[in-house]
Amino acid sequence: MGTVAEPLPAPATAPPTYAEVTRDVIATLRPPGRKYYIGLAFVLAGLAWGAFCWAWQLRFGLGVTGYQPPIFWGTYIACFVFWVGIAHSGTLISAILLLFRSGWRTAVYRAAEMMTVFAVMTAGLFPILHLGRAWYAYWVFPYPNFRGLWSNFRSPLVWDVFAISTYLTVSVTFLTMGLIPDFAAVRDQARGWRKRFYSLASFGWKGSDREWRHWGKMYLYLAGFATPLVLSVHSVVSWDFAMAIVPGWHATIFAPYFVAGAIFSGCALVVTILVPLRKQFHLERYIQVRHFDSLAKVILLTGSIVAYAYVVEFFMSWYSGNIFERQSFYARAFGEYWWATWIMLSCNVFVPLLLWFKRVRTNLRALWIISIFINIGMYFERWVIIVTGLSHEYEPWQWSYYLPRWPEIGILVGSFCWFTMWFLLALKFLPVVAISEMKEAGPPPLRAGARAGSQA
């Protein structure tokens, strides 16, 4: 007793060997069972319904939505912001935590990165879905044309085009580059067409010293680029609103508020996805409860920033003395949209308070349920900001009320199915846990009697 420290408890299971990592992760790529196909069919049906709703909207115009002047941004733009936000946690976990050398990211980053790419792919659809004449969507890109017209680079919407296109390209690149060594590991265990597929996908990677040397630096620099990028993307998205003089939008707090909200919702969706994934693929040895504990702490931190931002927003509307700001925020809390605001506050501020308790953070069922609440709350946050802002602008005769109609709800559901479809397909082609990094995180195989670090 006295000053002698208690020995640390031995880990529940020994860390997996290199061969075990390869074997266990490749096992997730085996041909799927009936449950998978039923899930995929369900998702495809939802996607087909979303596609039908969009076709309907294209045929009959935006009048089929619930838009009421002056509310012409509604469910679609809320979906856009929601999905871009979801993407952010993937880059946070894969790039920012890489730079911070956070060990716990290794087990979860691949799934989070996949989520990032598919979420940006989903988000990118919404500016197009939101257009009445969607076939002119390419007009947002500045390209030489015979009319001599160019985009207005002073508009935040054009910044958004650049930010989202860059984000999609860089996150796809980051994911693909990280996958190269893992594809090589899968290739060497595969047969038939899969071997040919992974040979192509791995670019003939052999894991030579020369390859690793350049790859390692490239990966680090990509993380270095992705880190400011992820902070910039949601800032630019927030400026879509903050640059306008709509009461409730025109605030300098918007950029950090949106970034924190994005990571908050994204980490919640990582939990929502990983809990069933871990169980289904028996990855308990790799994705451990402590990883969820760390994710929950990130959720708790970013959730606290979001809660603080809500308070600041309400405080500033009162403290500014500006009657337009005051009425907008009064209407937000007690007007026609009180229900949406209180769902937002309950799910994003009150429910996550449970995460202060370690017992909750390490109880996966509880954590999963909380993560669903956060997803719902964050969707409502975007909806509240957009719709209540527009519904209570300056002149009372312009005040209006908007609720989505069935094509919008169909497309919302379709977007979730689109995202899930990509995720389900990717689960059977991409290693959901990073093979080489997982090996790197564990102890290397050494000769009997040798200790790590003493061999060089």
Next chain:
Amino acid sequence: MSAGPGVVAVFGQLDATVATIGALKQRGFANYRVYTPVPRPELADALAQKTSPVRLFTLFGALCGTCFGFFYAIATSLDWPLITGGKPIISWPPFIVIGFETTILLGALITVAGMFLLAGLPRLGRAPGYDPRFSDDKFGVVAFGGPAQLAEAREIFTTNGAEEIKDV
């Protein structure tokens, strides 16, 4: 670097691989290659790897991106000089957003291109001495050279506990 005949050894342990690299260097081998399933710092130290010049591509790409972003925004604004919101035609603050995004876009893409170029990817031919186990749980060391050197390499591999030794 990999021309000519060689001999490959399969190792099951990291420290054995590191010791082998040390021995090869000590005996004056210059033409050898190491395959590993994971990038371990011990191996990088043993190989005395210099910092990858991929960073030069990163710098070049990022600078190109910055110039491109600002040039694009400025040149197109001058080509279509429409005043919006009472702001100058060349408005620096919003153009920083464009310049920033293209810096990252081109910086990232040219970094990747640099890695492909420097690492010799995509590899179309065979890698001499490669074994599928090297992406799983084994380390590989391939030494190239004349018959006398290869005999010496075999001896080094055996002394350091190679699990398997093959001609390439």
